[in-house]
Amino acid sequence: MxxxxxxxxxxxxxxxxxxxxxxxxxxxxxxxxxxxxxxxxxxxxxxxxxxxGFVDAHCHIGMWEDGIGFEGADGNDSYKPVTPELRAIDGINPFDNCFTEARAGGVTSVVTGPGSANVIGGQFVAMKTFGRSIEDMTIKFPAAMKAAFGENPKRVFSAQKTFYTRMSIASQLRGTLLDTLEYDRSIKDAKQKGEKPPKIDHSLEAMLPVVRGELPLKIHAHRADDIMTALRIAKEFNLKITLDHFTEGYMIIDRIKPCIDELNAGIIIGPLLHERSKPEVRNRSLTSARTLFDNGVKFAIMTDHPVVPVQYLPVCAALAVREGLPEDAALEAITINAARIAGIDSRVxxxxxxxxxxxxxxxxxxxxxxxxxxxxxxxxxxxxxxx
Known part of the structure; x- marks a missing residue:
């Protein structure tokens, strides 16, 4: 002891x-x-x-390793727009130097996984920042299924001449959800009739927990219109979701607060400490956390590592305090709120x-x-x- x-x-x-x-x-x-x-x-x-210990509710630690370039880049695999079968636990290197830096910053748990190149990118894991194998470090897997709206999938797949618009992104997500529901029905019907189940579909198998309401869809959405689309689809399919980044969410929070409450959607804001590197983050504001707090929204703060190095999670929260967020709310955003949104608050x-x-x-x-x-x-x- x-x-x-x-x-x-x-x-x-x-x-x-x-x-x-x-x-x-x-x-x-x-x-x-x-x-x-x-x-x-x-x-x-x-x-x-x-x-x-601090909890980073959205990052990519271990997926983009520090200082080794292409060899350590395992976060995006854009061979097709929908890849729910990809699993973070198959891509994380526990010996990434950034885990050491996380521990030195007091960050003990992270939710990490694929990036936002794809409409559906794959499965996130909630894990500790210490261990020699992913099996030793995992708290919960899968912790969420990654999806993305807006600029990132548009940029990646328009370059491949696959699709070009936000309409197509929404359509592909809806189509995958509908296909999964049909696949689920066929499994249940076959079981009820005592018949042979349908041939296993690797991708749709991974989506079953999403349509069954067992696994949250972790939705990358910066712009207000993308946030609205995410909420619209979540209501259509009765999904569990988190809204990650939520950059322009503060601009429409009075309009969407009832829907957030109805869906019990988790809100994860950030990264707060970075340049406005692309058009959809042009309205990023350090006052957004205070606006959400004033409107009664519970939220977590992320680093989106490697965008902001994971050890600076408390720095991001401190910047929100400087702009008016109460200190206790900022601590909650990197501890208990983050753990609750990730579904790991029984342990951390x-x-x-x-x-x-x-x-x-x-x-x-x-x-x-x-x-x-x-x-x-x-x-x-x-x-x-x-x-």
């Missing part, structure tokens, strides 16, 4: 306090003041801020007895740019240590 002693504990569930956290077998065993267990190893974190996202001992210890408040991460623990193991 280990005990973190005398820290400034921000659990994200319940009130902050100064005291201790006891860890045993990779889990949080106890929380309180003056904890004392025979033979426990005590780690003095006096004066430090102790928080749940807050400091609670019984949850994984994924803990970030900072010398100062993590939103102070001068503050360094002193220690990071994942599953109770110290994976970064500057104390």
């Amino acid at each position: 280990e005990i973190l002693k005398n820290g400034k504990i921000i659990p994200m569930v319940g009130e902050p306090y100064e005291g201790d956290i006891a860890i045993e077998n990779g889990k949080i065993h106890a929380m309180g003041v003056n904890l004392d267990y025979p033979n426990a190893e005590e780690i003095n974190v006096s004066g430090c801020f102790v928080l749940p 996202g807050s400091l609670e007895v019984g949850k994984d001992a994924d803990i970030a210890v900072f010398y100062g408040h993590p939103f102070d740019f001068r503050s360094r991460c002193a220690m990071t623990l994942i599953n109770g193991r110290i994976v970064h240590d500057e104390l």
Whole structure:
């Protein structure tokens, strides 16, 4: 057993306090003041801020490896527009240097997967940032099915002379959903009649959890009209969705808030710390987080690594605070809200007895740019240590 002693504990569930956290077998065993267990190893974190490890709800870490060019680029495979059968766990390199940098920044969990070249790009995974194999690191797989609207698939497939418009993107997504529903019906009909099931379709098999409402469609959408199209299709097919990037969402939030609530759609904003590199992000604003908060929208903040390096997740949240987002809401956006949207909050996202001992210890408040991460623990193991 280990005990973190005398820290400034921000659990994200319940009130902050100064005291201790006891860890045993990779889990949080106890929380309180003056904890004392025979033979426990005590780690003095006096004066430090102790928080749940940060959760990046949308990134591509391990899919675009750092510093090795083409050999490490495994995020997009645009041989055809619809590729739901592609799986992030088959493309991630756990030895990507960026996992080390994530841990050094207090980021202990990420949701990572394919990029946005395709209309449907493949399956995301929720995982820890420490381990030697994807099997050791996975929290939840599949965690989501990636889909994309707007400029990215338009650019990729117009170059291939496959399609050119947003209408075609929506049509291909609808067509795939309809094909999957028909495939699902044929499976159920064959089972009910005691007949031979249809020939397995590799792509449609991957989409079955989506149309059955078991797996969220993780929708890349920057522009307001793309966000509206995503919501329209989600309602048509009764889908679970997250709206990722949501760059112009703040511009129409009063119009779409009822629909977001009806669908219980997860909102993941960002990246906030990058240039306006393409037309559809021209209305990016650091005040968008405050606007969403003022309208009662729960959201997470992403890095979209490698667009913003994953270790700067708390920096992105701090920039939103500078523009008016309350500090506690910003912390929620990179901890418990991110975990809830990813469907992994039973294990991570807050400091609670019984949850994984994924803990970030900072010398100062993590939103102070001068503050360094002193220690990071994942599953109770110290994976970064500057104390």
